[in-house]
Structure formats: structure tokens, C-alpha cells
Amino acid sequence: MVYDxxxxxxxxxxxxxxxxxxxxxxxxLVLSKDIGGQTLWTGDIENYTGYQIVTGVELTEKFREHIDxxxxxxxxxxxxxxxxxxxxxxxxKTDKEQYSAMAAIVASGKTxxxxxxxxxxEYKNKGVAYCATCDGPLFAKKRVAVIGGGNSALDAAIxxxxxxxxxxxxxxxxxxxxxxxxxxxxxxAKNVTIYNESRxxxxxxxxxxxxxxxxxxxxxxxxVLDGVFVEIGLVSNADFIKSVxxxxxxxxxxNCACQTDIAGIFxxxxxxxxxxxxxxxxxxxxxxxxxxxxxxxxGAKDKV
Amino acid sequence: xxxxxxxxxxxxxxxxxxxxxxxxxxxxxxENIDVSSDPVRTDEMVKKSGQMGVPVxxxxxxxxxxxxxxxxxxxxxx
Numbered sequence: 001m002v003y004d005x006x007x008x009x010x011x012x013x014x015x016x017x018x019x020x021x022x023x024x025x026x027x028x029l030v031l032s033k034d035i036g037g038q039t040l041w042t043g044d045i046e047n048y049t050g051y052q053i054v055t056g057v058e059l060t061e062k063f064r065e066h067i068d069x070x071x072x073x074x075x076x077x078x079x080x081x082x083x084x085x086x087x088x089x090x091x092x093k094t095d096k097e098q099y100s101a102m103a104a105i106v107a108s109g110k111t112x113x114x115x116x117x118x119x120x121x122e123y124k125n126k127g128v129a130y131c132a133t134c135d136g137p138l139f140a141k142k143r144v145a146v147i148g149g150g151n152s153a154l155d156a157a158i159x160x161x162x163x164x165x166x167x168x169x170x171x172x173x174x175x176x177x178x179x180x181x182x183x184x185x186x187x188x189a190k191n192v193t194i195y196n197e198s199r200x201x202x203x204x205x206x207x208x209x210x211x212x213x214x215x216x217x218x219x220x221x222x223x224v225l226d227g228v229f230v231e232i233g234l235v236s237n238a239d240f241i242k243s244v245x246x247x248x249x250x251x252x253x254x255n256c257a258c259q260t261d262i263a264g265i266f267x268x269x270x271x272x273x274x275x276x277x278x279x280x281x282x283x284x285x286x287x288x289x290x291x292x293x294x295x296x297x298x299g300a301k302d303k304v
Numbered sequence: 305x306x307x308x309x310x311x312x313x314x315x316x317x318x319x320x321x322x323x324x325x326x327x328x329x330x331x332x333x334x335e336n337i338d339v340s341s342d343p344v345r346t347d348e349m350v351k352k353s354g355q356m357g358v359p360v361x362x363x364x365x366x367x368x369x370x371x372x373x374x375x376x377x378x379x380x381x382x
Contacts (some may be wrong), residue, residue: 057321125357126355129356133316133317134316134358135358138340138356138358208356
């Protein structure tokens with residue numbers, strides 16, 4: 001069977017695209033690792049129109065309820081391996097199946113960037129963590145490091161400084177890039193030590209993390225600790241699509257109608273080159289991508 | 305059949321909230337351990353699961369790490 005449209009991802013961009021496509025009665029399939037994407041991991045959201053305040057979990061539930069009111073096939077826990085244009089169709093291969101559609105929208109978002117140092121993979125969830133809000137409480141009265149210098153790193157450092165005995169911030173540049181108000185909070189905490197112009201060389205331990213080896217301007221040193229929180233930004237989930245044009249950050253380049261450089265392949269949300277990574281921006285881009293795809297499919301059907 | 309089900313979680317982690325909602329929606333009775341306020345049970349979770357991520361669910365002595373809906377459904381027959 002050939003679908004009209006396959007949407008990859010079910011964060012705010014993918015879900016909004018699916019709702020718009022369903023209302024245009026498109027024959028539609030959604031493929032995603034999860035529902036909500038980064039929205040699920042966001043704490044309090046105070047800038048999504050219509051909600052003065054809503055948590056990421058609540059907004060994700062609202063998204064799920066909304067998509068459930070339409071008869072849309074949503075395949076969760078399915079990983080897309082490749083997206084390719086073949087003649088007039090788009091072929092999407094996953095770890096379970098191969099699908100064909102007239103058009104596709106890539107709305108696969110971003111995920112936290114990894115350090116890519118020895119020990120990181122081995123000790124994931126054994127001291128290495130990527131979500132201070134989630135896993136922070138397990139490090140009460142323990143020693144931790146936060147890697148990074150942006151807002152998410154500072155936010156993690158502030159919350160960890162309240163429960164951990166020591167917080168070491170390892171920051172690759174010569175100063176923090178996060179908001180000044182957060183920088184002040186970090187600098188004011190007595191149990192926080194800052195290492196600027198420093199990078200992690202390796203993470204060591206036995207069953208669990210025991211230390212990190214860091215390179216500082218003063219030389220290489222080991223810090224004995226129990227936890228390492230990696231907060232060094234995000235990476236685009238676009239490795240599975242090779243053929244489209246991307247920018248230097250690995251984001252898919254789109255024009256103002258969410259078209260990529262390949263006809264029939266559209267993209268929306270944080271995976272694209274569109275500036276401002278916001279839930280409401282991603283949702284709006286998803287709507288645009290679905291309507292653009294609708295126009296493209298009508299045109300393609302007319303040609304046959 | 306009475307099962308012993310324990311969920312180790314924190315109040316703020318999204319998958320903990322989703323896991324607990326999932327169990328409640330399926331009328332599964334469970335004991336919830338908030339690891340942020342119970343260091344003894346936290347150590348117990350770390351020892352049993354061999355890792356430090358939440359959520360962890362223990363069903364009749366068997367440990368499942370994360371909100372693995374398929375594995376949990378299969379184990380509980382729901």
C-alpha cells in the first residue's frame with residue numbers, strides 16, 4: 001500500500017502535522033520512537049498560547065488526546081533507518097518494516113548530545129545521566145559533575161547543588177553562556193567548583209562511576225565523584241536521511257514552506273534550520289509542512 | 305492473583321509519571337517509592353537493578369528498568 005503521507009516523529013511538529021493531515025483526509029502513517037519528544041522532558045511551560053502554565057507531561061497528554069480523536073495510525077517504538085526518494089515515491093525503512101508514500105515530513109527533532117569519551121556509554125545510568133530533573137534525586141549527599149556551560153547545565157548545577165555535597169562544573173569555554181541570573185546563582189553556591197576551559201577526557205569506575213579525568217589549563221586531573229550530568233546541548237536526529245541538504249549543525253534546510261531540496265520530502269520543527277527552537281514554533285511549522293505536503297500531493301495526483 | 309509490584313520513581317521524571325499513570329489506568333495496585341526522600345530504598349533499587357536511572361519497576365522480584373510498556377504489559381498480562 002502507498003500512503004499519501006508518512007510523518008516521522010511525534011513531538012509538537014509531527015503531531016500538529018498529523019492533525020492537519022488527518023483533517024485533509026490524507027491517508028496517513030506516523031512513525032515515532034515516542035510521543036511528545038522533547039516536550040515530555042520539559043518541566044513547566046509558560047509560553048504556549050492558551051496555557052498560562054502547563055507541564056511537559058500534561059501538554060504531551062493533551063497532544064496524545066488530540067491525535068487520538070482522529071483515526072491516525074501511530075506506530076510508537078519504531079525507529080526509522082532511512083528515507084529515500086525513488087521515482088515519484090518516498091521509501092521509508094524502519095527497524096520493523098518498509099513503507100512507501102507520495103510524500104514525507106521529517107519531524108524527528110533533537111536529542112541530548114553525548115560527550116563521546118571513553119566510559120560514557122559503559123556508565124550510562126550507572127552514574128552518567130542526561131536529565132538532572134529526573135535522576136538528580138538519586139545523587140543526594142553524593143559528589144557530582146555537570147558538563148556544560150549553557151542554561152541547561154547551569155539549571156542542573158543549581159538544582160544539584162541543593163542536594164549533592166559537591167558539584168563540579170566542567171565547561172569547555174572561558175565563561176558560561178547561560179543567563180546571568182543563573183550564573184550568579186551558581187557562583188553563589190558554596191559547594192560548586194567551576195573548571196573553565198576544561199574538557200572531560202574519560203569517565204572511570206568499577207560497577208558505577210568513581211571519577212572523571214579532565215583536562216584543565218593547569219593540566220590533567222582526576223575528580224573523585226559518583227555522578228556525571230551531561231548538559232552540552234542537542235543534536236539533530238537526521239542521520240537516517242542522507243540525501244537532503246543540511247546546514248553545518250546537521251539541521252535539515254527548509255524554505256518558508258517547509259520544503260527540503262528534494263520534492264516530496266518536507267521537514268518541520270527542531271530538526272530543521274528554522275531559528276528558535278520552541279514548542280509553539282515547532283507546532284506551527286508542523287501545520288505548515290502538512291499543508292504544503294497536501295498541496296504537493298494534490299498536484300502529483302493531478303499529473304497521473 | 306496477588307502480585308507484589310514496586311515502582312521506584314521521582315516526582316519529576318516524565319517516564320515515572322507515565323509509568324504510574326499506565327498502571328493506574330490498568331487498575332494495577334503498586335507500592336510507589338519516591339527515591340528522592342528515601343535513601344535506604346534508593347540503595348535497594350540501585351543494588352537490585354545494577355543502575356541508577358528511574359523509573360524502575362519490580363514485579364514479583366523481576367526488575368524492569370525504564371517505562372518499557374511492552375515488557376510490563378507482557379509480564380502483567382494487560
